[in-house]
Every structure is written in C-alpha cells, then in structure tokens.
Amino acid sequence: MANLILILGDQLSHQLSALEQADKDNDLVVMAEVYDEASYTNHHKKKLTFIFSAMRHFAQELEQDGWRVHYQGYHPDNPEQSLEGVVARLAGEHQPEKLITTECGEWRLHSQISQWHERLGIPVEIRPDTRFVCRKEEFAQWATGRKQLRMEFFYREMRKKTGLLMTPDGKPEGDQWNFDASNRKKWTGKPPAPAPFREEPDAITRDVLQLVNDYFTDHFGTTEDFHFAVTREQAEQALEHFIDFALPCFGDYQDAMSDKEDWLFHSILSPYLNTGLLDPVTTCEAAVQAWYSGRAPLNAVEGFVRQIIGWREFVRGIYWLHMPDYARENRLGNTRALPWFYWTGDTKMRCVHKAVDATTRNAHAHHIQRLMVTGNFALLAGIKPEEICDWYLAVYIDAFDWVELPNTLGMVMHADGGYLGSKPYAASGKYIHRMSDHCQNCHYRVQDATGERACPFNALYWHFIDRHRDNFANNPRMTMMYRNWDKQPDERRQAILSRGEWLLKNIEQL
Ligand code: FAD
Numbered sequence: 001m002a003n004l005i006l007i008l009g010d011q012l013s014h015q016l017s018a019l020e021q022a023d024k025d026n027d028l029v030v031m032a033e034v035y036d037e038a039s040y041t042n043h044h045k046k047k048l049t050f051i052f053s054a055m056r057h058f059a060q061e062l063e064q065d066g067w068r069v070h071y072q073g074y075h076p077d078n079p080e081q082s083l084e085g086v087v088a089r090l091a092g093e094h095q096p097e098k099l100i101t102t103e104c105g106e107w108r109l110h111s112q113i114s115q116w117h118e119r120l121g122i123p124v125e126i127r128p129d130t131r132f133v134c135r136k137e138e139f140a141q142w143a144t145g146r147k148q149l150r151m152e153f154f155y156r157e158m159r160k161k162t163g164l165l166m167t168p169d170g171k172p173e174g175d176q177w178n179f180d181a182s183n184r185k186k187w188t189g190k191p192p193a194p195a196p197f198r199e200e201p202d203a204i205t206r207d208v209l210q211l212v213n214d215y216f217t218d219h220f221g222t223t224e225d226f227h228f229a230v231t232r233e234q235a236e237q238a239l240e241h242f243i244d245f246a247l248p249c250f251g252d253y254q255d256a257m258s259d260k261e262d263w264l265f266h267s268i269l270s271p272y273l274n275t276g277l278l279d280p281v282t283t284c285e286a287a288v289q290a291w292y293s294g295r296a297p298l299n300a301v302e303g304f305v306r307q308i309i310g311w312r313e314f315v316r317g318i319y320w321l322h323m324p325d326y327a328r329e330n331r332l333g334n335t336r337a338l339p340w341f342y343w344t345g346d347t348k349m350r351c352v353h354k355a356v357d358a359t360t361r362n363a364h365a366h367h368i369q370r371l372m373v374t375g376n377f378a379l380l381a382g383i384k385p386e387e388i389c390d391w392y393l394a395v396y397i398d399a400f401d402w403v404e405l406p407n408t409l410g411m412v413m414h415a416d417g418g419y420l421g422s423k424p425y426a427a428s429g430k431y432i433h434r435m436s437d438h439c440q441n442c443h444y445r446v447q448d449a450t451g452e453r454a455c456p457f458n459a460l461y462w463h464f465i466d467r468h469r470d471n472f473a474n475n476p477r478m479t480m481m482y483r484n485w486d487k488q489p490d491e492r493r494q495a496i497l498s499r500g501e502w503l504l505k506n507i508e509q510l
C-alpha cells in the first residue's frame, strides 16, 4: 500500500487537500469514531449524532466513488479509542509510505498529530486546509504590526479577494461595505418565521441515534427530533431553503430574539460549513445571486456574507495566530464557577432559560442569544473563561475549537484584553428588552435595578462597569457609561452595587 489518508470528522469535503493526487487503487482512507474525540468535552448528543452520521455518509460516498476506506464505527469495546491508536495499528498492518492528512481545526489534536512522525515512526504529511478564504500565513501577514485587529478592515480585504458584492470597478455594491445599521429590528411575530429545513433520519442516522443513546447517556442534551442534514446534497438543500424562506429577512431581524421562535431568520448552516459539507465561498455566492436576481435585499445578503467571509475567517485567523497561549487568557481576572443553570436551564431569568432550553433541545441557539444572553451574563458575572468556553464547546452542534474559542474568550468574555473586540459586549436588561419579548414573561422586572424582583442584568451591568473601571474608563467607546454611572447619586450607586454583590453571592438561585 502507498499511503494512509486520515480524514477527520470536520473534514468531509471531496476537495479536501489530503485527497489531492491520491491513488484510489492503493491508498487507504482512514476514518474513525473514537472515544477520545467523542468525549474530550461533554458534546451535545445531537452534535455527536450529526458528526458520526455525516462521517458515515461521507465514507459511503467515497467508497461509491472508488476509494478504499477503512471506517471504524464507535463501540466501547474497540481496542483503539484514539486516532493515534487507530493509525498506529493500520501503519503496523499495512506498512504505508506515509500518512497524509489535512491540518486540523484545533490546537489539541494538531499538537498530537504533529508528533506522530516520531511517536509512530512513519513520515506524516500535514497539508494546509484550503477550505478557507484566508490562509493562516496571509492572516498573520495582515495582522503584523497592528496593535488591535478589527474585523471590518479584514472583511474589506476578503471582499476584494473574493469579489463578492463588488462592482466591476472595485467598489462595494450599494456604495457601502456594511449595512449593519439597518439590521436591528425587533421581531413582533410578523412576518412569520419560516420552519427550519428538516431532513428525516435515514437508516444510517437511526443507527447512530441508537448508538449515541446507548453509549453517551451522560452527555448534554437530547437526540429527540434530530432533523439536521448529514450529506453535502442535503446541506445544499438546506442552503436553498434558507435562501428561499429566511434570507430576505435575515438582515432586518439578525439581532432579534423571541420567546416563541427558536430559529427566526437564521441560516442554521454553521454545522455544514464547519464540517465541510458546504463550501463558504459557494454558499456566499448563492446568497449574492439571490440579491442579483431580486430575491433578497442587499442589507440581508451583505450581513450574511460578512458573517462568513468576515467574522468566520477573522476568528480563525486569530485562533491560529495566538494558540496555545490564547486559551489561557483571563485579562479581567475572573474566578467565578459557571452556574449550574447553564446545564439545566433552571433559572427564573426568562431570557437565559429560553436560550439554554433551545440549546438543550436543538444543540443550537442563534448568535444574539449566545452573545447577549448566555455570553453577556457570563461576562457580567465574571465567570472563569475556561469554564464558559468549555460550555460553548460542548453544547453547540457547530462548536469546534478554532471558531468557538475566539468567539467566547475574545468576543464575549473580553478575556484577551480587547484584541478581538474594541469594547466588551456588556449590556443591561434594557438591551434584551429592546430586542426581544422575553421580559414580558419574566419573573424579574426589567425596568428595575434594585429590589428583589429587579432584573439581574441591570445591577450586574453596573457592578461590572464599576469593578472594571481600571480596565475600561479610558476606552473612548465606554466614556459615556462611566459618565452616566458617575452622575448617579451616591446612595443609588451603593444600592445597585449591594444588589450586584447579593446577586453574585446567590448566583445559583437566580
Ligand atoms: P447565521 O446567523 O445564519 O450566520 C451565517 C453564518 O455566518 C454562520 O453559519 C456562521 O458560519 C457564520 N458566522 C456568524 N457569526 C459568526 C461568528 N461570530 N464567528 C464565526 N462564524 C460566524 N459559530 C460557530 O460556527 N461555532 C461555534 O462554536 C460558535 N461559538 C460561538 C460562541 C459564542 C459565545 C458566540 C457569541 C458566537 C459563536 N459562534 C459560533 C458564532 C455564531 O453564533 C454561529 O455561527 C451562528 O449562531 C450559527 O448559526 P447560523 O448558521 O444560523 O448563523
């Protein structure tokens, strides 16, 4: 045999660099479901189901396409429960010339694979992951010499590079790079939100559902009502569904939240983009085409494109530029443990309850719930970054370290000292009230900052502002908050701070 080609669970693309110039007759593709990867965190049951099922479907497609594939399905009695173990055994059995793989998406596994040539005694060729718009080296070059990195400037470079939403003379379509200002509407039930794309489980997915329910009982969430796409073809149908039914309103309601609707007008394409079932540029091109043909407005399409070639590429660049040190950052010095209600949803705070409940059922919550509800609360309450990061990594179907970590540690927790975002996304209950209908069904009163029924976000917000004066008072984007805080009568400030202290001490009872 010539080579072993290792394909990981988030590398399910037929154009994967590891498959380039391979010899279908002699090389052996290796894919394995192993305990070490399935349980390094408390992965949601739907996440495990999605990845195992998508892997099995991908292996089947490769075989139908003439590849030789060694696929190890999960069983607790399998002798090899790590990727290294599986590769070591196959290398011993087949004596390949080398192992070929595409660089993986997280530092943990990357550092293991980088040592395999020594540990296993075979040459290991690690090829770049060509499924992103911006290569790691290109990002590093762009970042060189910049004290703070701003997504907006990076995004413009990516627009020019891809030509997405650019006029033939090199200008942004609509004469504006960013239409975010038009994307802040509250959703009041109209227009109705479309039902999400559904793919009913086939025989392969049903086998995996059984397996996950048998062997991963302790993991977070439920497998009930699993309806994600698990093949490239189905993921493409999910993209079409989004473009037809949700994209026209994606921009307007991008920041909205609702007590009644889980998915609103979001695309729910992140699991497919992150595992390689969808290609990011082709996905954006499909959305841009919808604008050219008059099926979606520019503010929606630009917003969608910005999330994918802007934010998604930007956070990946930051991850690889700063790992492994980035994961240890805690510049606000947080020490508090993650409250248990993040796992149970058992809290009287309606907005948090709804976000955790959706997460438990769907392995998904949309961006504003992640950022402004569960994220905002963790920021205000001073939760340890490693605990909140681990939670996000476990509970979402789209969570892979390269994208989860910078979003949580950088964007939400501001634990990198503002490298990723110029100001923390800290907000009081007022923001949640403005963007949702949660407050009207809540035990707490959003208009109050003190008193037993006062919204916890209010006093915690001012407590955060007050205790981090040294960190933020000189930030020009925060001056107004400090001015507002400082002009409150002393008595009022003391009452709010005492309420904040009480909330922090009694956090598990909120
Ligand atoms: P849409 O709202 O429809 O957006 C379209 C696409 O844009 C997404 O599919 C996604 O690929 C991309 N995108 C949007 N925002 C971001 C972003 N901030 N970073 C990277 N890509 C983005 N996204 C993940 O893919 N995996 C994660 O583990 C993850 N963890 C997050 C943790 C926190 C604390 C926060 C605030 C955000 C996180 N995000 C993560 C980003 C974002 O919330 C999800 O990508 C989005 O909710 C996925 O749902 P969607 O496909 O319906 O997205």
Ligand code: SF4
Binding pocket: 348, 349, 350, 351, 352, 428, 429, 430, 432, 433, 438, 439, 440, 442, 443, 444, 445, 446, 455, 456, 457
């Ligand atoms: Fe959330 Fe406060 Fe509104 Fe309740 S009142 S839903 S806790 S923001």
